[in-house]
Amino acid sequence: MDDSRRPRAGAAARAVLPSDGSHAPRRRILVLNERDLENPLAGGAEVHVLEIFRRLVERGHHVQLLAASFPGSKPVAVTNGVPVRRLANRYLYYAAVPFAVRRMVAKGRIDVVVDVLNKVPFLTPWITDVPCCAIVHHLFGATAFRHVSFPVALATYLTEMLVPRAHRRTPMLAISASTHDDLVARGVVAENITVVPPGLDHALYTPGESGRAPLLVWVGRLERYKRADVMIDAMPRILQHVPAARLAIIGSGHARTELEQHTRRRGVAHAVEFTGYVVEERKVDYLRRASILVNTSEKEGFGLTVIEANACGTPSVSSNVAGLRDSVRDGETGLLVPFGDVTALASAVVRLLTSPQLRERLATNGIAWARSFSWERCADAVEEMIERAIAMDTSPQRGADQARAHGGVETR
Structure with a gap:
Protein backbone atom coordinates (compact mmCIF):
# COMPACT_ATOMS: atom_id res chain seq x y z
CA MET A 1 0.00 0.00 0.00
CA LEU A 200 -3.80 -23.93 20.47
CA ASP A 201 -1.40 -25.67 18.08
CA HIS A 202 -3.27 -28.96 17.74
CA ALA A 203 -0.55 -30.53 15.61
CA LEU A 204 2.03 -30.00 18.37
CA TYR A 205 0.03 -30.61 21.53
CA THR A 206 -1.16 -34.21 21.33
CA PRO A 207 -1.92 -36.84 24.02
CA GLY A 208 0.82 -38.98 25.51
CA GLU A 209 0.62 -42.46 26.98
CA SER A 210 -2.11 -43.18 29.52
CA GLY A 211 0.09 -44.91 32.11
CA ARG A 212 2.38 -42.24 33.59
CA ALA A 213 4.91 -41.79 36.37
CA PRO A 214 3.94 -39.47 39.27
CA LEU A 215 5.51 -36.46 37.54
CA LEU A 216 4.15 -33.03 38.38
CA VAL A 217 4.87 -30.15 36.02
CA TRP A 218 4.78 -26.42 36.78
CA VAL A 219 5.21 -24.16 33.72
CA GLY A 220 5.72 -20.41 33.65
CA ARG A 221 8.04 -17.48 34.20
CA LEU A 222 9.74 -17.62 37.55
CA GLU A 223 8.24 -14.42 38.89
CA ARG A 224 6.83 -13.80 42.35
CA TYR A 225 3.18 -13.46 41.30
CA LYS A 226 3.33 -16.90 39.67
CA ARG A 227 3.85 -18.30 43.19
CA ALA A 228 5.86 -21.44 42.41
CA ASP A 229 6.85 -21.32 46.10
CA VAL A 230 3.34 -22.52 47.00
CA MET A 231 3.92 -25.70 45.01
CA ILE A 232 7.30 -26.23 46.65
CA ASP A 233 5.63 -25.82 50.06
CA ALA A 234 3.16 -28.56 49.11
CA MET A 235 5.85 -31.09 48.14
CA PRO A 236 6.63 -32.41 51.66
CA ARG A 237 2.96 -33.33 52.15
CA ILE A 238 2.77 -34.89 48.68
CA LEU A 239 5.91 -36.96 49.24
CA GLN A 240 4.50 -38.32 52.49
CA HIS A 241 1.74 -40.01 50.48
CA VAL A 242 3.51 -40.56 47.14
CA PRO A 243 7.27 -40.89 47.83
CA ALA A 244 8.06 -41.36 44.12
CA ALA A 245 6.47 -38.03 43.14
CA ARG A 246 8.73 -35.59 41.32
CA LEU A 247 8.23 -31.95 40.35
CA ALA A 248 9.62 -30.29 37.20
CA ILE A 249 9.58 -26.48 37.29
CA ILE A 250 9.84 -25.31 33.68
CA GLY A 251 10.76 -21.72 32.91
CA SER A 252 13.24 -18.97 33.64
CA GLY A 253 13.00 -15.73 35.56
CA HIS A 254 14.29 -13.52 38.33
CA ALA A 255 13.03 -15.73 41.15
CA ARG A 256 14.91 -18.92 40.21
CA THR A 257 17.72 -18.63 42.76
CA GLU A 258 15.26 -17.78 45.51
CA LEU A 259 13.09 -20.78 44.59
CA GLU A 260 16.06 -23.15 44.47
CA GLN A 261 17.02 -22.05 47.96
CA HIS A 262 13.43 -22.58 49.06
CA THR A 263 13.50 -26.23 47.91
CA ARG A 264 16.56 -26.80 50.08
CA ARG A 265 14.94 -25.15 53.09
CA ARG A 266 11.88 -27.38 52.63
CA GLY A 267 14.02 -30.49 52.26
CA VAL A 268 12.65 -31.39 48.83
CA ALA A 269 15.56 -30.43 46.53
CA HIS A 270 16.03 -34.13 45.62
CA ALA A 271 12.48 -34.23 44.24
CA VAL A 272 12.43 -30.93 42.33
CA GLU A 273 14.04 -30.22 38.95
CA PHE A 274 14.54 -26.70 37.61
CA THR A 275 14.78 -27.04 33.84
CA GLY A 276 15.24 -23.38 32.98
CA TYR A 277 13.99 -22.26 29.60
CA VAL A 278 13.11 -25.14 27.28
CA VAL A 279 12.14 -25.18 23.61
CA GLU A 280 8.48 -25.81 22.82
CA GLU A 281 9.00 -29.43 21.79
CA ARG A 282 10.68 -30.29 25.09
CA LYS A 283 7.91 -28.59 27.02
CA VAL A 284 5.38 -30.72 25.13
CA ASP A 285 7.38 -33.83 26.01
CA TYR A 286 7.15 -32.95 29.72
CA LEU A 287 3.41 -32.34 29.43
CA ARG A 288 2.84 -35.64 27.62
CA ARG A 289 4.75 -37.56 30.34
CA ALA A 290 3.29 -35.73 33.34
CA SER A 291 0.45 -36.95 35.52
CA ILE A 292 -0.59 -33.43 36.56
CA LEU A 293 0.07 -29.83 35.57
CA VAL A 294 0.07 -27.50 38.57
CA ASN A 295 -0.62 -23.76 38.28
CA THR A 296 -0.33 -21.83 41.54
CA SER A 297 -0.46 -18.30 40.11
CA GLU A 298 -2.19 -15.48 41.98
CA LYS A 299 -3.75 -14.12 38.79
CA GLU A 300 -3.76 -14.97 35.09
CA GLY A 301 -5.36 -13.58 31.99
CA PHE A 302 -6.47 -17.06 31.02
CA GLY A 303 -4.05 -19.91 31.72
CA LEU A 304 -2.92 -21.13 28.30
CA THR A 305 -0.59 -23.77 29.76
CA VAL A 306 -3.63 -25.47 31.31
CA ILE A 307 -5.17 -25.97 27.86
CA GLU A 308 -1.84 -27.09 26.41
CA ALA A 309 -1.62 -29.71 29.16
CA ASN A 310 -5.22 -30.77 28.56
CA ALA A 311 -4.44 -31.36 24.87
CA CYS A 312 -1.60 -33.64 25.99
CA GLY A 313 -3.98 -35.65 28.17
CA THR A 314 -2.78 -34.05 31.41
CA PRO A 315 -5.31 -32.65 33.92
CA SER A 316 -4.43 -29.71 36.13
CA VAL A 317 -4.63 -28.64 39.73
CA SER A 318 -4.82 -24.85 39.74
CA SER A 319 -5.55 -21.86 41.94
CA ASN A 320 -9.18 -20.77 41.94
CA VAL A 321 -8.36 -17.26 40.70
CA ALA A 322 -9.22 -15.00 37.79
CA GLY A 323 -8.12 -16.51 34.49
CA LEU A 324 -7.50 -20.01 35.79
CA ARG A 325 -11.14 -20.53 36.66
CA ASP A 326 -11.81 -19.76 32.99
CA SER A 327 -9.39 -22.37 31.66
CA VAL A 328 -10.15 -25.11 34.21
CA ARG A 329 -13.55 -26.78 34.38
CA ASP A 330 -13.51 -27.74 38.02
CA GLY A 331 -14.17 -31.45 38.47
CA GLU A 332 -14.32 -32.00 34.71
CA THR A 333 -10.91 -31.14 33.22
CA GLY A 334 -9.01 -30.47 36.44
CA LEU A 335 -9.35 -29.35 40.04
CA LEU A 336 -9.42 -25.84 41.49
CA VAL A 337 -8.13 -25.10 44.98
CA PRO A 338 -8.12 -21.90 47.06
CA PHE A 339 -5.17 -19.70 46.16
CA GLY A 340 -2.22 -20.15 48.51
CA ASP A 341 -3.82 -23.03 50.44
CA VAL A 342 -0.91 -25.47 50.63
CA THR A 343 -2.93 -28.18 52.39
CA ALA A 344 -5.73 -28.07 49.79
CA LEU A 345 -3.19 -28.07 46.96
CA ALA A 346 -1.32 -31.09 48.32
CA SER A 347 -4.58 -32.96 48.96
CA ALA A 348 -5.82 -32.37 45.40
CA VAL A 349 -2.51 -33.51 43.90
CA VAL A 350 -2.42 -36.65 46.05
CA ARG A 351 -6.04 -37.35 45.18
CA LEU A 352 -5.26 -37.38 41.47
CA LEU A 353 -2.03 -39.33 41.84
CA THR A 354 -3.76 -42.06 43.87
CA SER A 355 -7.02 -42.16 41.87
CA PRO A 356 -6.20 -43.41 38.36
CA GLN A 357 -9.84 -43.53 37.28
CA LEU A 358 -10.42 -39.91 38.29
CA ARG A 359 -7.24 -38.80 36.56
CA GLU A 360 -8.18 -40.63 33.36
CA ARG A 361 -11.69 -39.14 33.37
CA LEU A 362 -10.33 -35.61 33.76
CA ALA A 363 -7.70 -36.31 31.10
CA THR A 364 -10.31 -37.54 28.60
CA ASN A 365 -12.54 -34.53 29.24
CA GLY A 366 -9.55 -32.21 28.97
CA ILE A 367 -8.60 -33.52 25.53
CA ALA A 368 -12.11 -32.79 24.28
CA TRP A 369 -12.12 -29.34 25.96
CA ALA A 370 -8.79 -28.40 24.34
CA ARG A 371 -10.13 -29.14 20.85
CA SER A 372 -12.44 -26.11 21.10
CA PHE A 373 -9.56 -23.60 21.11
CA SER A 374 -8.51 -22.13 17.77
Whole structure:
Protein backbone atom coordinates (compact mmCIF):
# COMPACT_ATOMS: atom_id res chain seq x y z
CA MET A 1 0.00 0.00 0.00
CA ASP A 2 1.40 3.41 -1.01
CA ASP A 3 2.13 5.44 2.13
CA SER A 4 1.21 8.64 0.30
CA ARG A 5 -2.38 7.44 0.26
CA ARG A 6 -2.57 7.37 4.06
CA PRO A 7 -5.46 9.67 5.14
CA ARG A 8 -5.05 12.28 7.82
CA ALA A 9 -5.37 11.16 11.43
CA GLY A 10 -9.00 10.65 12.31
CA ALA A 11 -10.13 10.14 8.71
CA ALA A 12 -11.24 6.83 7.29
CA ALA A 13 -8.43 4.38 6.57
CA ARG A 14 -8.38 3.51 2.89
CA ALA A 15 -8.25 -0.24 2.61
CA VAL A 16 -6.61 -2.21 -0.16
CA LEU A 17 -8.54 -5.31 -1.16
CA PRO A 18 -6.54 -8.49 -1.77
CA SER A 19 -6.12 -9.56 -5.38
CA ASP A 20 -7.28 -13.11 -4.58
CA GLY A 21 -10.93 -12.06 -4.61
CA SER A 22 -11.50 -12.17 -0.86
CA HIS A 23 -13.17 -9.22 0.86
CA ALA A 24 -10.92 -8.74 3.90
CA PRO A 25 -9.22 -5.33 3.54
CA ARG A 26 -5.49 -5.18 4.06
CA ARG A 27 -4.51 -2.92 6.90
CA ARG A 28 -1.27 -1.41 8.20
CA ILE A 29 -1.28 -2.49 11.82
CA LEU A 30 1.01 -1.28 14.61
CA VAL A 31 1.05 -3.58 17.65
CA LEU A 32 2.33 -2.37 21.02
CA ASN A 33 3.60 -5.03 23.43
CA GLU A 34 6.60 -4.77 25.72
CA ARG A 35 8.04 -8.16 24.74
CA ASP A 36 8.33 -10.16 21.57
CA LEU A 37 8.66 -13.92 21.49
CA GLU A 38 12.48 -13.86 21.37
CA ASN A 39 12.69 -11.93 24.65
CA PRO A 40 13.96 -14.20 27.45
CA LEU A 41 11.09 -12.91 29.62
CA ALA A 42 8.42 -13.78 27.04
CA GLY A 43 5.47 -15.81 28.25
CA GLY A 44 1.95 -16.81 27.31
CA ALA A 45 0.96 -13.26 26.37
CA GLU A 46 3.70 -13.15 23.74
CA VAL A 47 2.66 -16.52 22.33
CA HIS A 48 -0.89 -15.19 22.06
CA VAL A 49 0.18 -12.00 20.28
CA LEU A 50 2.55 -13.67 17.82
CA GLU A 51 0.17 -16.52 16.94
CA ILE A 52 -2.55 -14.03 16.05
CA PHE A 53 -0.50 -11.53 14.13
CA ARG A 54 1.53 -14.03 12.13
CA ARG A 55 -1.83 -15.20 10.80
CA LEU A 56 -2.79 -11.65 9.94
CA VAL A 57 0.52 -11.28 8.08
CA GLU A 58 -0.31 -14.46 6.15
CA ARG A 59 -3.69 -12.92 5.26
CA GLY A 60 -1.95 -9.96 3.65
CA HIS A 61 -1.94 -7.37 6.43
CA HIS A 62 1.15 -5.24 7.06
CA VAL A 63 2.02 -5.71 10.73
CA GLN A 64 4.78 -4.24 12.86
CA LEU A 65 5.32 -4.96 16.54
CA LEU A 66 6.99 -2.30 18.69
CA ALA A 67 8.70 -4.04 21.60
CA ALA A 68 11.44 -3.37 24.14
CA SER A 69 15.03 -4.33 23.49
CA PHE A 70 16.89 -6.85 25.65
CA PRO A 71 20.54 -7.83 26.04
CA GLY A 72 21.86 -9.17 22.74
CA SER A 73 18.76 -8.24 20.75
CA LYS A 74 18.82 -6.71 17.28
CA PRO A 75 16.92 -3.45 16.68
CA VAL A 76 14.94 -5.04 13.83
CA ALA A 77 13.91 -8.67 13.47
CA VAL A 78 11.23 -10.99 12.13
CA THR A 79 9.77 -13.29 14.76
CA ASN A 80 7.26 -15.97 13.83
CA GLY A 81 6.75 -14.13 10.55
CA VAL A 82 5.95 -10.83 12.30
CA PRO A 83 8.28 -7.84 11.78
CA VAL A 84 9.53 -6.51 15.13
CA ARG A 85 11.10 -3.15 15.84
CA ARG A 86 12.76 -2.92 19.23
CA LEU A 87 12.97 0.41 21.02
CA ALA A 88 14.70 1.16 24.31
CA ASN A 89 15.22 -1.38 27.08
CA ARG A 90 12.28 -2.28 29.28
CA TYR A 91 13.05 0.53 31.75
CA LEU A 92 12.79 3.24 29.06
CA TYR A 93 10.46 1.47 26.63
CA TYR A 94 7.18 3.03 27.81
CA ALA A 95 8.66 6.52 27.64
CA ALA A 96 9.85 5.86 24.07
CA VAL A 97 6.58 4.43 22.73
CA PRO A 98 4.59 7.71 22.34
CA PHE A 99 7.37 9.32 20.30
CA ALA A 100 7.76 6.25 18.07
CA VAL A 101 4.01 6.03 17.46
CA ARG A 102 3.72 9.71 16.58
CA ARG A 103 6.68 9.48 14.18
CA MET A 104 5.15 6.51 12.37
CA VAL A 105 1.74 8.19 12.18
CA ALA A 106 3.29 11.41 10.86
CA LYS A 107 4.93 9.42 8.07
CA GLY A 108 1.56 7.93 7.12
CA ARG A 109 2.48 4.35 7.91
CA ILE A 110 -0.33 3.29 10.24
CA ASP A 111 -4.04 2.51 9.74
CA VAL A 112 -4.70 1.22 13.25
CA VAL A 113 -2.86 0.73 16.55
CA VAL A 114 -3.42 -2.39 18.67
CA ASP A 115 -2.57 -1.98 22.34
CA VAL A 116 -1.71 -5.20 24.16
CA LEU A 117 -2.56 -4.65 27.81
CA ASN A 118 -0.80 -7.00 30.20
CA LYS A 119 1.76 -4.77 31.90
CA VAL A 120 1.79 -0.94 31.97
CA PRO A 121 -1.10 0.39 29.79
CA PHE A 122 -0.13 2.50 26.79
CA LEU A 123 -3.21 4.80 26.74
CA THR A 124 -2.75 5.12 22.98
CA PRO A 125 -6.00 7.02 22.26
CA TRP A 126 -4.37 9.94 24.11
CA ILE A 127 -1.20 9.63 22.00
CA THR A 128 -2.67 9.68 18.49
CA ASP A 129 -5.94 10.13 16.61
CA VAL A 130 -5.30 7.01 14.53
CA PRO A 131 -7.95 4.33 15.24
CA CYS A 132 -7.08 2.19 18.23
CA CYS A 133 -8.21 -1.15 19.64
CA ALA A 134 -6.87 -3.33 22.45
CA ILE A 135 -6.15 -6.93 23.37
CA VAL A 136 -6.39 -7.31 27.14
CA HIS A 137 -4.82 -10.26 28.93
CA HIS A 138 -5.21 -8.88 32.44
CA LEU A 139 -4.64 -5.83 34.60
CA PHE A 140 -2.69 -6.13 37.83
CA GLY A 141 -4.59 -3.81 40.14
CA ALA A 142 -3.41 -3.90 43.76
CA THR A 143 -1.57 -7.20 43.22
CA ALA A 144 1.26 -5.20 41.62
CA PHE A 145 2.33 -3.93 45.04
CA ARG A 146 3.03 -7.49 46.20
CA HIS A 147 5.35 -8.38 43.35
CA VAL A 148 7.35 -5.41 42.07
CA SER A 149 9.05 -2.39 43.60
CA PHE A 150 6.78 0.31 45.01
CA PRO A 151 7.52 2.96 42.31
CA VAL A 152 6.81 0.50 39.48
CA ALA A 153 3.70 -0.84 41.21
CA LEU A 154 2.38 2.68 41.85
CA ALA A 155 2.97 3.75 38.24
CA THR A 156 1.19 0.63 36.97
CA TYR A 157 -1.70 1.01 39.41
CA LEU A 158 -2.30 4.68 38.62
CA THR A 159 -1.99 4.17 34.86
CA GLU A 160 -4.48 1.30 34.98
CA MET A 161 -6.98 3.66 36.63
CA LEU A 162 -6.90 5.77 33.44
CA VAL A 163 -7.78 2.86 31.11
CA PRO A 164 -11.59 3.39 31.21
CA ARG A 165 -11.20 7.08 30.31
CA ALA A 166 -8.53 6.66 27.65
CA HIS A 167 -10.29 3.68 26.06
CA ARG A 168 -13.85 5.00 26.40
CA ARG A 169 -14.69 4.14 22.80
CA THR A 170 -12.00 1.53 22.09
CA PRO A 171 -13.04 -1.93 20.88
CA MET A 172 -11.39 -4.51 23.12
CA LEU A 173 -10.74 -8.23 22.99
CA ALA A 174 -10.54 -9.84 26.44
CA ILE A 175 -9.05 -13.33 26.59
CA SER A 176 -11.35 -14.51 29.40
CA ALA A 177 -14.63 -13.78 31.13
CA SER A 178 -12.61 -12.88 34.23
CA THR A 179 -10.74 -10.17 32.33
CA HIS A 180 -14.02 -8.93 30.85
CA ASP A 181 -15.57 -8.64 34.31
CA ASP A 182 -12.51 -6.86 35.69
CA LEU A 183 -12.63 -4.30 32.88
CA VAL A 184 -16.35 -3.66 33.37
CA ALA A 185 -15.87 -3.30 37.13
CA ARG A 186 -13.26 -0.62 36.41
CA GLY A 187 -15.68 1.31 34.22
CA VAL A 188 -14.96 0.06 30.67
CA VAL A 189 -18.10 -0.07 28.54
CA ALA A 190 -19.20 -3.73 28.37
CA GLU A 191 -20.50 -3.37 24.80
CA ASN A 192 -16.98 -2.55 23.63
CA ILE A 193 -15.54 -5.84 24.91
CA THR A 194 -15.53 -9.18 23.09
CA VAL A 195 -14.35 -12.32 24.90
CA VAL A 196 -12.27 -14.70 22.79
CA PRO A 197 -10.00 -17.24 24.55
CA PRO A 198 -6.56 -18.13 23.17
CA GLY A 199 -5.97 -20.84 20.58
CA LEU A 200 -3.80 -23.93 20.47
CA ASP A 201 -1.40 -25.67 18.08
CA HIS A 202 -3.27 -28.96 17.74
CA ALA A 203 -0.55 -30.53 15.61
CA LEU A 204 2.03 -30.00 18.37
CA TYR A 205 0.03 -30.61 21.53
CA THR A 206 -1.16 -34.21 21.33
CA PRO A 207 -1.92 -36.84 24.02
CA GLY A 208 0.82 -38.98 25.51
CA GLU A 209 0.62 -42.46 26.98
CA SER A 210 -2.11 -43.18 29.52
CA GLY A 211 0.09 -44.91 32.11
CA ARG A 212 2.38 -42.24 33.59
CA ALA A 213 4.91 -41.79 36.37
CA PRO A 214 3.94 -39.47 39.27
CA LEU A 215 5.51 -36.46 37.54
CA LEU A 216 4.15 -33.03 38.38
CA VAL A 217 4.87 -30.15 36.02
CA TRP A 218 4.78 -26.42 36.78
CA VAL A 219 5.21 -24.16 33.72
CA GLY A 220 5.72 -20.41 33.65
CA ARG A 221 8.04 -17.48 34.20
CA LEU A 222 9.74 -17.62 37.55
CA GLU A 223 8.24 -14.42 38.89
CA ARG A 224 6.83 -13.80 42.35
CA TYR A 225 3.18 -13.46 41.30
CA LYS A 226 3.33 -16.90 39.67
CA ARG A 227 3.85 -18.30 43.19
CA ALA A 228 5.86 -21.44 42.41
CA ASP A 229 6.85 -21.32 46.10
CA VAL A 230 3.34 -22.52 47.00
CA MET A 231 3.92 -25.70 45.01
CA ILE A 232 7.30 -26.23 46.65
CA ASP A 233 5.63 -25.82 50.06
CA ALA A 234 3.16 -28.56 49.11
CA MET A 235 5.85 -31.09 48.14
CA PRO A 236 6.63 -32.41 51.66
CA ARG A 237 2.96 -33.33 52.15
CA ILE A 238 2.77 -34.89 48.68
CA LEU A 239 5.91 -36.96 49.24
CA GLN A 240 4.50 -38.32 52.49
CA HIS A 241 1.74 -40.01 50.48
CA VAL A 242 3.51 -40.56 47.14
CA PRO A 243 7.27 -40.89 47.83
CA ALA A 244 8.06 -41.36 44.12
CA ALA A 245 6.47 -38.03 43.14
CA ARG A 246 8.73 -35.59 41.32
CA LEU A 247 8.23 -31.95 40.35
CA ALA A 248 9.62 -30.29 37.20
CA ILE A 249 9.58 -26.48 37.29
CA ILE A 250 9.84 -25.31 33.68
CA GLY A 251 10.76 -21.72 32.91
CA SER A 252 13.24 -18.97 33.64
CA GLY A 253 13.00 -15.73 35.56
CA HIS A 254 14.29 -13.52 38.33
CA ALA A 255 13.03 -15.73 41.15
CA ARG A 256 14.91 -18.92 40.21
CA THR A 257 17.72 -18.63 42.76
CA GLU A 258 15.26 -17.78 45.51
CA LEU A 259 13.09 -20.78 44.59
CA GLU A 260 16.06 -23.15 44.47
CA GLN A 261 17.02 -22.05 47.96
CA HIS A 262 13.43 -22.58 49.06
CA THR A 263 13.50 -26.23 47.91
CA ARG A 264 16.56 -26.80 50.08
CA ARG A 265 14.94 -25.15 53.09
CA ARG A 266 11.88 -27.38 52.63
CA GLY A 267 14.02 -30.49 52.26
CA VAL A 268 12.65 -31.39 48.83
CA ALA A 269 15.56 -30.43 46.53
CA HIS A 270 16.03 -34.13 45.62
CA ALA A 271 12.48 -34.23 44.24
CA VAL A 272 12.43 -30.93 42.33
CA GLU A 273 14.04 -30.22 38.95
CA PHE A 274 14.54 -26.70 37.61
CA THR A 275 14.78 -27.04 33.84
CA GLY A 276 15.24 -23.38 32.98
CA TYR A 277 13.99 -22.26 29.60
CA VAL A 278 13.11 -25.14 27.28
CA VAL A 279 12.14 -25.18 23.61
CA GLU A 280 8.48 -25.81 22.82
CA GLU A 281 9.00 -29.43 21.79
CA ARG A 282 10.68 -30.29 25.09
CA LYS A 283 7.91 -28.59 27.02
CA VAL A 284 5.38 -30.72 25.13
CA ASP A 285 7.38 -33.83 26.01
CA TYR A 286 7.15 -32.95 29.72
CA LEU A 287 3.41 -32.34 29.43
CA ARG A 288 2.84 -35.64 27.62
CA ARG A 289 4.75 -37.56 30.34
CA ALA A 290 3.29 -35.73 33.34
CA SER A 291 0.45 -36.95 35.52
CA ILE A 292 -0.59 -33.43 36.56
CA LEU A 293 0.07 -29.83 35.57
CA VAL A 294 0.07 -27.50 38.57
CA ASN A 295 -0.62 -23.76 38.28
CA THR A 296 -0.33 -21.83 41.54
CA SER A 297 -0.46 -18.30 40.11
CA GLU A 298 -2.19 -15.48 41.98
CA LYS A 299 -3.75 -14.12 38.79
CA GLU A 300 -3.76 -14.97 35.09
CA GLY A 301 -5.36 -13.58 31.99
CA PHE A 302 -6.47 -17.06 31.02
CA GLY A 303 -4.05 -19.91 31.72
CA LEU A 304 -2.92 -21.13 28.30
CA THR A 305 -0.59 -23.77 29.76
CA VAL A 306 -3.63 -25.47 31.31
CA ILE A 307 -5.17 -25.97 27.86
CA GLU A 308 -1.84 -27.09 26.41
CA ALA A 309 -1.62 -29.71 29.16
CA ASN A 310 -5.22 -30.77 28.56
CA ALA A 311 -4.44 -31.36 24.87
CA CYS A 312 -1.60 -33.64 25.99
CA GLY A 313 -3.98 -35.65 28.17
CA THR A 314 -2.78 -34.05 31.41
CA PRO A 315 -5.31 -32.65 33.92
CA SER A 316 -4.43 -29.71 36.13
CA VAL A 317 -4.63 -28.64 39.73
CA SER A 318 -4.82 -24.85 39.74
CA SER A 319 -5.55 -21.86 41.94
CA ASN A 320 -9.18 -20.77 41.94
CA VAL A 321 -8.36 -17.26 40.70
CA ALA A 322 -9.22 -15.00 37.79
CA GLY A 323 -8.12 -16.51 34.49
CA LEU A 324 -7.50 -20.01 35.79
CA ARG A 325 -11.14 -20.53 36.66
CA ASP A 326 -11.81 -19.76 32.99
CA SER A 327 -9.39 -22.37 31.66
CA VAL A 328 -10.15 -25.11 34.21
CA ARG A 329 -13.55 -26.78 34.38
CA ASP A 330 -13.51 -27.74 38.02
CA GLY A 331 -14.17 -31.45 38.47
CA GLU A 332 -14.32 -32.00 34.71
CA THR A 333 -10.91 -31.14 33.22
CA GLY A 334 -9.01 -30.47 36.44
CA LEU A 335 -9.35 -29.35 40.04
CA LEU A 336 -9.42 -25.84 41.49
CA VAL A 337 -8.13 -25.10 44.98
CA PRO A 338 -8.12 -21.90 47.06
CA PHE A 339 -5.17 -19.70 46.16
CA GLY A 340 -2.22 -20.15 48.51
CA ASP A 341 -3.82 -23.03 50.44
CA VAL A 342 -0.91 -25.47 50.63
CA THR A 343 -2.93 -28.18 52.39
CA ALA A 344 -5.73 -28.07 49.79
CA LEU A 345 -3.19 -28.07 46.96
CA ALA A 346 -1.32 -31.09 48.32
CA SER A 347 -4.58 -32.96 48.96
CA ALA A 348 -5.82 -32.37 45.40
CA VAL A 349 -2.51 -33.51 43.90
CA VAL A 350 -2.42 -36.65 46.05
CA ARG A 351 -6.04 -37.35 45.18
CA LEU A 352 -5.26 -37.38 41.47
CA LEU A 353 -2.03 -39.33 41.84
CA THR A 354 -3.76 -42.06 43.87
CA SER A 355 -7.02 -42.16 41.87
CA PRO A 356 -6.20 -43.41 38.36
CA GLN A 357 -9.84 -43.53 37.28
CA LEU A 358 -10.42 -39.91 38.29
CA ARG A 359 -7.24 -38.80 36.56
CA GLU A 360 -8.18 -40.63 33.36
CA ARG A 361 -11.69 -39.14 33.37
CA LEU A 362 -10.33 -35.61 33.76
CA ALA A 363 -7.70 -36.31 31.10
CA THR A 364 -10.31 -37.54 28.60
CA ASN A 365 -12.54 -34.53 29.24
CA GLY A 366 -9.55 -32.21 28.97
CA ILE A 367 -8.60 -33.52 25.53
CA ALA A 368 -12.11 -32.79 24.28
CA TRP A 369 -12.12 -29.34 25.96
CA ALA A 370 -8.79 -28.40 24.34
CA ARG A 371 -10.13 -29.14 20.85
CA SER A 372 -12.44 -26.11 21.10
CA PHE A 373 -9.56 -23.60 21.11
CA SER A 374 -8.51 -22.13 17.77
CA TRP A 375 -5.88 -19.57 16.75
CA GLU A 376 -7.77 -18.99 13.50
CA ARG A 377 -10.82 -17.94 15.50
CA CYS A 378 -8.62 -15.54 17.48
CA ALA A 379 -7.25 -14.03 14.26
CA ASP A 380 -10.78 -13.65 12.88
CA ALA A 381 -11.84 -11.83 16.05
CA VAL A 382 -8.89 -9.44 15.92
CA GLU A 383 -9.58 -8.66 12.25
CA GLU A 384 -13.19 -7.88 13.14
CA MET A 385 -12.07 -5.71 16.06
CA ILE A 386 -9.72 -3.75 13.82
CA GLU A 387 -12.47 -3.09 11.29
CA ARG A 388 -14.79 -2.03 14.10
CA ALA A 389 -12.18 0.41 15.41
CA ILE A 390 -11.77 1.97 11.98
CA ALA A 391 -15.55 2.15 11.49
CA MET A 392 -15.99 3.81 14.90
CA ASP A 393 -13.26 6.29 14.00
CA THR A 394 -15.35 7.59 11.08
CA SER A 395 -18.67 7.66 12.96
CA PRO A 396 -20.50 10.95 13.66
CA GLN A 397 -20.01 10.37 17.40
CA ARG A 398 -16.24 10.03 16.95
CA GLY A 399 -16.23 13.26 14.97
CA ALA A 400 -18.15 15.05 17.70
CA ASP A 401 -15.77 13.68 20.34
CA GLN A 402 -12.76 14.94 18.44
CA ALA A 403 -14.41 18.32 17.88
CA ARG A 404 -14.98 18.75 21.60
CA ALA A 405 -11.39 17.70 22.26
CA HIS A 406 -10.11 20.35 19.83
CA GLY A 407 -12.24 23.30 20.92
CA GLY A 408 -15.80 22.45 19.88
CA VAL A 409 -15.67 22.85 16.09
CA GLU A 410 -16.05 19.78 13.91
CA THR A 411 -14.15 20.30 10.67
CA ARG A 412 -14.99 17.24 8.64
